[in-house]
Amino acid sequence: MILGTGSNVGKSLIVAGLCRLFADRGLKVRPFKPQNMSNNAAATAHGEIGRAQALQARAARVAPHVDMNPVLLKPESDTGSQIILQGRVAGHLSSGDFTRRGDFLPKVLESFERLSAEADLVLVEGAGSPAETNLRARDIANLGFARAANVPAVLVGDIDRGGVIASLVGSHAVLDEADRAMIRAFAINRFRGDVSLFRDGVTTISRATGWPCLGVVPWFNEAVHLPAEDGLDLSAGAPKRGAVLKVAVPVLPGIANFDDLDPLKQEDKVELVMVRRGTALPGDADLVILPGSKTTMRDLAMLRAEGWDIDIAAHHRRGGHVLGLCGGYQILGRVVRDPLGLEGPPGEADGLGLLDVETVLEQAKTVREVAFSHAASGAEGRAYEIHLGRSEGPDTARAPFRVGERAEGAVSADGRVTGTYLHGVFSSDAVRAACLAQLAGRALNSGLNYEAQVDAVLDRLAAHLGRYLDIEAILALAHARSF
Structure with missing residues (x-):
C-alpha cells in the first residue's frame, strides 16, 4: 500500500508507474483504492470509478473494473457527497456522518479479495494522510484498510511542498503502535536537484522512525501529460507562443x-x-x-x-x-x-x-x-x-x-x-x-497522438521509478504479507 503524508503528494502517479513497471516484468498487476473522493470519474463496463484508478489500470495493461475503487465519494457541496459503491449510486453521505464510512468496509474487502484472486500483485493507493487521527476510528481508506486486509505500507512524503522531514516523523509520532507497525518503509517524492543532497535528511527520518528509505524520487516533469485526479491539479494556464x-x-x-x-x-x-x-x-x-x-x-x-x-x-x-x-x-x-x-x-x-x-x-x-x-x-x-x-x-x-x-x-x-x-x-x-x-x-496540422503519448509517458514514469526506488524491496514487502 502506498500511503502519503497528505493529499496530492504523488500517490496516484507512483501507483500508476509501479503498475506499468511490474506489468512489464510479466506480473498480473491490479490497482486498488479502497475509498476515493473525486468528481473526476471514469466509466467501466460495470459502473464508475475514480479516473486515477482507470489510468492505473491502463498502466497495468488491464481493463478498469469497479472493484479497483469500491467506494467513490463525489462531492456535491461543501458538506456532502454522492456515494458510488462498487460502481453504482448508493445514496448520499454528509461530512458530519463520517462514521458511516466504516459500514462500507465489508464491500471494500470483498472487492479487494476478488482482485487479489486474479492477480500476482495488488498495488493499493491510500487517500489523504493516515495521520488524521480524528478520522481513524472508522477509517477504510488508509491504515484501517491496511490492518483489516493485512497489507504492508510505504509512506510517501512530498519534499517540494516543504516540511517533508516533519511530515514523515510527525506521522510516525501520532500513529498508535499497531498502525505504525503496518508502515514498513518511506520514500521521498518530487525532489529537485541532486538527490545526494538529501542524504542527511534520509538519515534523520530513519533514525526518528526506524523505517528504511526506499528512495528519493526526483520531480517527473512529464506528469503534466497524464490525467490528473482532482481539482488541486487544475492550472490557471499561461500564454502559449504560436497558439492560433x-x-x-x-x-x-x-x-x-x-x-x-x-x-x-x-x-x-x-x-x-x-x-x-x-x-x-x-x-x-x-x-x-x-x-x-x-x-x-x-x-x-x-x-x-x-x-x-x-x-x-x-x-x-x-x-x-x-x-x-x-x-x-x-x-x-x-x-x-x-x-x-x-x-x-x-x-x-x-x-x-x-x-x-x-x-x-x-x-x-x-x-x-x-x-x-x-x-x-x-x-x-x-x-x-x-x-x-x-x-x-x-x-x-x-x-x-x-x-x-x-x-x-x-x-x-x-x-x-x-x-x-x-x-x-x-x-x-x-x-x-x-x-x-x-x-x-x-x-492545424497537429502532430499530437494523444493516446500514444499517454502510454509513452507511463513507460517513462515506470523507468523513472525503477531508477530511483528500491523495486526489489517493494516486491519483498509484498511477498512478506501473511495471509
Whole structure:
C-alpha cells in the first residue's frame, strides 16, 4: 500500500508507474483504492470509478473494473457527497456522518479479495494522510484498510511542498503502535536537484522512525501529460507562443471530468485558459467550454453570480463559439428541471438559453463507454457518458455526434453553440483535429497522438521509478504479507 503524508503528494502517479513497471516484468498487476473522493470519474463496463484508478489500470495493461475503487465519494457541496459503491449510486453521505464510512468496509474487502484472486500483485493507493487521527476510528481508506486486509505500507512524503522531514516523523509520532507497525518503509517524492543532497535528511527520518528509505524520487516533469485526479491539479494556464486558438474554461465549484481538457492542453496551437472566480472570461477567446459538473443547478447559480453568463453572451454576440460538456451542456439550454430534488431542493432554473433544449434530471444514472462518430467529418473515436438527466428540444436535430444509430447532443441554429453528454471526445486525434479545424477555419496540422503519448509517458514514469526506488524491496514487502 502506498500511503502519503497528505493529499496530492504523488500517490496516484507512483501507483500508476509501479503498475506499468511490474506489468512489464510479466506480473498480473491490479490497482486498488479502497475509498476515493473525486468528481473526476471514469466509466467501466460495470459502473464508475475514480479516473486515477482507470489510468492505473491502463498502466497495468488491464481493463478498469469497479472493484479497483469500491467506494467513490463525489462531492456535491461543501458538506456532502454522492456515494458510488462498487460502481453504482448508493445514496448520499454528509461530512458530519463520517462514521458511516466504516459500514462500507465489508464491500471494500470483498472487492479487494476478488482482485487479489486474479492477480500476482495488488498495488493499493491510500487517500489523504493516515495521520488524521480524528478520522481513524472508522477509517477504510488508509491504515484501517491496511490492518483489516493485512497489507504492508510505504509512506510517501512530498519534499517540494516543504516540511517533508516533519511530515514523515510527525506521522510516525501520532500513529498508535499497531498502525505504525503496518508502515514498513518511506520514500521521498518530487525532489529537485541532486538527490545526494538529501542524504542527511534520509538519515534523520530513519533514525526518528526506524523505517528504511526506499528512495528519493526526483520531480517527473512529464506528469503534466497524464490525467490528473482532482481539482488541486487544475492550472490557471499561461500564454502559449504560436497558439492560433484561445479556449477559455470557467472553473465552476462542481467541475467534473476535467481531463476532457487534457488533449487540448497538449496542442501546440491551442492556448487553454482556466478562469478562476473573480476573473472575467477573456474577450479574445475563440471558444468557451463549460465543462462537466457534478452539481449543475448550483454551478449555474454560481456562474450567474460571477457574471460569467454576461461574458458568455457577449462572447457569443461577437461571433465566438461555445461548447458544453455534460453538465455544461445542460447549463446552455433553456431550463434545467430537478423535480426529484436530486441536486438539492426540488425545483428548476433558467439556463443560458444558447441551446434550444430543456433538461430534466432523472433518478437513473447513465454510465457507459461508447464508440462515436463526429457528424460533420465522419471521424470516429471512443468516449463515455456519466450523467443524470435527459436533454430534449429542437436543437438536438442538429446533433454533433452519433453513437451507433443514435444522434447525440445538440447544435444551435447558427452553428456556434454545441452541447454533448460525451466525455473524452478530444482524446480521439481525428475528432479533435476536425473540431479544431472547424473552429480555426483551416487544418492545424497537429502532430499530437494523444493516446500514444499517454502510454509513452507511463513507460517513462515506470523507468523513472525503477531508477530511483528500491523495486526489489517493494516486491519483498509484498511477498512478506501473511495471509
